[in-house]
Amino acid sequence: MPTVVACFKWVVDEAYIRRSAGGALDFSSVDYKIGEYDRNAIEEAVRLRDAGGGGSVIGVTLGPPESAKGVKDALSRGMDQAIFISDASFKDLEPSQTAAILAEIIRARIPQFDLVTCGEGSSDLYAQQVGPRLAELLSIPCVCFVQKLALEGGKLRAERRVEDGVEVVEAPLPALVTVLPDINTPRIPGVKDTLMAGKKPATIVKREELSGSFEGSLKTAAMTASSMERTGEKLAADAAGIARFVDSLRKSGVIQ
Amino acid sequence: MAGIWIVAETREQALELLGTGSLLAPDMGATLTAVVSKGSASPEECISRGADEVLMLAELAPGEPFGAHLPVIEKEARAASPDVILFSATARGKETAARLAARRGAGLCSACTAISFDKASNAVVMERIAYGGAATQKLASSARPVLITVPPRSFEPAGALDGRQGKTRELPAPPPSAVKIVERKPKEKVAKDITEARVIVCAGRGFDKKEDLALARQLADALGGELGATRPLTEEVHWLPEDLCIGLSGIQVKPELYVGLGVSGQVQHMTGVRGAKIVCAVNRDENAPIFALSDFGIVGNLYEVVPKIIEELKK
Numbered sequence: 088m089p090t091v092v093a094c095f096k097w098v099v100d101e102a103y104i105r106r107s108a109g110g111a112l113d114f115s116s117v118d119y120k121i122g123e124y125d126r127n128a129i130e131e132a133v134r135l136r137d138a139g140g141g142g143s144v145i146g147v148t149l150g151p152p153e154s155a156k157g158v159k160d161a162l163s164r165g166m167d168q169a170i171f172i173s174d175a176s177f178k179d180l181e182p183s184q185t186a187a188i189l190a191e192i193i194r195a196r197i198p199q200f201d202l203v204t205c206g207e208g209s210s211d212l213y214a215q216q217v218g219p220r221l222a223e224l225l226s227i228p229c230v231c232f233v234q235k236l237a238l239e240g241g242k243l244r245a246e247r248r249v250e251d252g253v254e255v256v257e258a259p260l261p262a263l264v265t266v267l268p269d270i271n272t273p274r275i276p277g278v279k280d281t282l283m284a285g286k287k288p289a290t291i292v293k294r295e296e297l298s299g300s301f302e303g304s305l306k307t308a309a310m311t312a313s314s315m316e317r318t319g320e321k322l323a324a325d326a327a328g329i330a331r332f333v334d335s336l337r338k339s340g341v342i343q
Numbered sequence: 344m345a346g347i348w349i350v351a352e353t354r355e356q357a358l359e360l361l362g363t364g365s366l367l368a369p370d371m372g373a374t375l376t377a378v379v380s381k382g383s384a385s386p387e388e389c390i391s392r393g394a395d396e397v398l399m400l401a402e403l404a405p406g407e408p409f410g411a412h413l414p415v416i417e418k419e420a421r422a423a424s425p426d427v428i429l430f431s432a433t434a435r436g437k438e439t440a441a442r443l444a445a446r447r448g449a450g451l452c453s454a455c456t457a458i459s460f461d462k463a464s465n466a467v468v469m470e471r472i473a474y475g476g477a478a479t480q481k482l483a484s485s486a487r488p489v490l491i492t493v494p495p496r497s498f499e500p501a502g503a504l505d506g507r508q509g510k511t512r513e514l515p516a517p518p519p520s521a522v523k524i525v526e527r528k529p530k531e532k533v534a535k536d537i538t539e540a541r542v543i544v545c546a547g548r549g550f551d552k553k554e555d556l557a558l559a560r561q562l563a564d565a566l567g568g569e570l571g572a573t574r575p576l577t578e579e580v581h582w583l584p585e586d587l588c589i590g591l592s593g594i595q596v597k598p599e600l601y602v603g604l605g606v607s608g609q610v611q612h613m614t615g616v617r618g619a620k621i622v623c624a625v626n627r628d629e630n631a632p633i634f635a636l637s638d639f640g641i642v643g644n645l646y647e648v649v650p651k652i653i654e655e656l657k658k
Contacts, residue, residue, distance in 0.1 A: 102632075104533065112478055119445040161499050167534040170437055182441075183450060212473050212480070215455035216441040223445035228521035229410075231438040244525075249434040255526035256408065262521075269578045304450035305468075305489070310473065315610075315617050319635045324643025326651075332623070333655040339621050341542065341600040342566055343658075 088142035089201040089238055093132035093166060094221070095125035095148050097157025098211040106312035113312075119153075121160050124206025126273035132204045133165035134271060135238055143167040145197055149188050150177050155291075157253045162284035163276035169287070170196055174294035181303040182212070186220035191299050192292060193225060202243065202261040207232055218265035228258040229334060231265045345373035346425035350416060350439070352409060356431040357384035358500035361393045363429055363493055367391075367467065370460040373426060377414060378514075380409075383587060390509035392501035396508060401516040409435040410442065411520035417446050417515065425488055432492035444490045446637055451490040452482050456497055467491075476591055476614025494595070496538065509624075521530065534586035535569060542568025542600045545589060545616075546582075548575050549605015549626060549645055553582040558649050559604050565653045571596065573612050590615040604645045610634025623648065 100120045121129070131337075132144045148154065149172035158171045165202045172192055180188075193203070201288035203225070205218035215231075222229030233248035234253070243262055247254045276284070322328035336342050347368055349360035355497055357379050364375050377384070377394040385608050386397040398419060400412050420428065420443070432454045444451040457470035463604040466483040468489060473480040537543055544563040558569070559633045563570050570587065577588040592614040597618030604625050606612065616622060624633045624640035624649050632641050641648050 095350055099474065101477050104474055104477040106477075110442075112474075127354045138528050181450065182453075183444065183448075186445065188629070208477065212453075213475070214451070214471075215437050216444070216453060217439045219441035219447035224441045226596050229438065229442065230522055232434045241427070247434070252530045253528040254408065254524045255528065258522040266576075267578075280537055291477055304448075304486040305452065305482045305484050307480060308468070309479075311479050311481075313472070313477055313479055314616070315636050317622060317636055317638045318419055320639040321629065321634055322639060322641045324641050324648050329651045329655050330641075330650065332639065332641055333652060333658075334625070336566075336600065336621070339600075339638075341621050 089135055089139045090142055090197070090199060091135055091144045092134040092200050092203045093128060093129045094143055094156070094203065094205045094217070095161050096122045096209045096211070097148060097150050097154040097160075098122045098209060101161055101210065102310070106314065106316070110314070111155060112284050112310060119156065121157055121164075122206055122210040124208055124210065124266070126164065126206075127268055127270055128204040129166060130159060130237060130264050130271045130273040132202070135202065135236070139238060142157065145170065145200075147189060147192060149173070151175050153342045156331070158289050159284050160276070162287045162289065163280040164274060165280075167287065168293060169289045171289060171317060172292045172294070172297070176294065179307065181222060181305055182214045182216035183318060184303050186217045186224055187299055187301050188297065189217070189221050189299050190224035192324065196290070196292075200293055201260045202238065203227070203261070205263065205265045205272045207265045215265070218263060222263035225263070228262040230256055232267055233264045233265050234267045234270050236264060236266070236270065262283055263310045346376060346423060347370045347371065347373045348376045348378055348420065348425040348428045350378045350428065350430050350436070351383055352380045352431070352433070352435060354356065354384040355500075356433070356436070356495070357389060358392060359495065359498055360429045360431065360493065360563050361389065361501035363498040364427070364624045366391045366458055366498070367427060367460050370462060371426065376423070376425065378419070386445050386511040388503075388510075390507050391503045391505075391597070393488075393504070399511065399513045401514055403517075404519075407517075407520055408522050408524055409446045410439050410522065411517045413439060413446075413646075414441055415445060415514050415517045420447065420488070428488055430490070430492045431651070432494045437492055440490050440492050445490060449488050449490055449628070450484050450486060453492050454494050456494070458491065472591065472614060475609070475611040477610050477615075528627075534584040537569040537571055537587060538594050538596055540569040540596065540598050540599070542566045543571045543589070543596055543598045544568055544602045544604060545571040545573065545606055546576055546604055547573040547606030555646070556582060558646070561653055562577055562604070562649050564601065566600065566602070566657045568598070568600070580625040593596045603633050603637070604649060606633055608636050
């Protein structure tokens with residue numbers, strides 16, 4: 088009956104980021120979401136709990152107070168309880184800071200666990216560092232980019248995808264894994280799940296309750312909008328449109 | 344004296360990372376050290392391509408993963424305290440770099456696409472992609488060491504120079520790792536490398552079933568190009584091999600022509616084609632984001648439109 092810690096992040100939905108005239112990022116109409124890959128991390132934790140015939144899944148996240156919405160969203164995805172470290176300063180943290188905060192809270196509040204699951208990267212920065220950094224800070228084995236996972240007899244067996252194929256690995260528990268999107272299909276919470284989520288325990292931890300200083304070491308000097316926009320001429324699917332499409336291809340010189 | 348380290352598993356990585364390191368070394372007044380696996384670039388080759396020192400990683404016992412080298416690399420890095428440590432942003436490189444950064448309490452710029460040294464602020468300045476490709480993040484580090492991972496084929500490999508001298512040292516075998524490889528499954532079928540293709544026809548979720556991809560192939564053939572795919576096709580339904588997955592988490596392509604068929608145009612995917620000269624699309628949803636990111640496109644059912652395009656191309 089495993090205890091699994093699932094880490095997740097409440098992030099800006101990048102589909103709603105606009106580019107303002109000066110090339111700055113426009114977040115004015117953005118929505119937020121649980122990171123895409125973190126949904127797989129939550130689902131895998133829940134799946135392993137259920138496969139293990141019990142146990143529990145504890146979600147851990149951190150962010151500014153607004154991220155409380157994400158805690159409820161995550162709880163509707165099958166986990167048993169959540170810990171949310173909330174502080175207005177927890178915006179735009181570096182992966183090293185995020186990992187250090189997660190490590191302190193896991194050590195302090197979850198003394199016994201079998202596995203930590205993380206997504207392969209966050210949907211916003213996608214630095215892919217928090218998982219392996221957290222494993223080091225917790226001094227536990229780490230297996231990244233896992234596409235298949237099972238727990239058995241105090242160890243994990245995982246298929247890890249690398250450039251030249253797949254490595255099937257084993258590691259003693261407790262351990263940390265980062266998971267790939269195709270490890271599972273995350274559930275879409277229903278109305279009942281959302282209602283139940285409100286009744287599950289969510290612990291809010293304040294910055295003052297932590298002892299670390301969590302200094303960063305990199306400085307974000309600029310964050311500018313990428314310019315990927317093109318002329319975007321839309322043609323109709325009729326004979327004239329198709330003729331113009333092929334003509335445009337020929338004129339551009341990319342085909343003979 | 345300042346130092347730049349590169350850590351490489353393969354020859355290709357070693358050459359590219361030496362090339363990357365050499366972009367910083369003159370401005371930083373730094374020496375280059377290559378930490379390389381046996382069987383990648385030879386010490387002589389590393390030296391001829393810019394390394395001042397080569398540290399040879401010990402041969403790993405069967406079942407030991409690349410990450411097993413970490414304690415040895417950490418110990419050496421602690422002693423020599425290099426300013427910059429470069430890894431390739433491969434699965435093993437990314438994991439090892441992040442773990443080393445945590446052990447050294449250091450910053451790490453993941454998937455760095457541009458790099459320079461600013462003498463005035465004594466800072467390493469790096470760029471990377473964020474928000475799924477919607478933004479470019481510029482990072483600066485005056486703290487040392489700073490770790491950097493570089494996506495393969497982002498920088499020019501170092502060229503060979505005559506008459507260079509350098510030292511070589513063998514590193515000790517690492518202690519056994521907690522993680523053991525019990526089986527290796529090499530890639531069964533390596534798909535054609537489309538990173539250098541001149542024309543790419545990319546299939547997206549607008550296709551109803553696997554057999555229908557024949558239509559995309561026909562268009563690719565008519566245009567003298569190759570077939571690519573979006574992530575859902577390679578990762579969710581597995582209709583095409585993952586090597587053909589274009590986007591932030593797949594391959595980056597820079598063809599003369601990219602044609603997206605039934606591709607919605609999510610930013611993570613479109614980031615992979617930003618180097619394309621011409622981008623065009625066929626999609627039935629006129630509000631699909633791909634239209635704004637295309638030079639031109641047809642709003643319509645690809646099953647009807649694509650055969651007509653092929654027909655028109657024959658004229």
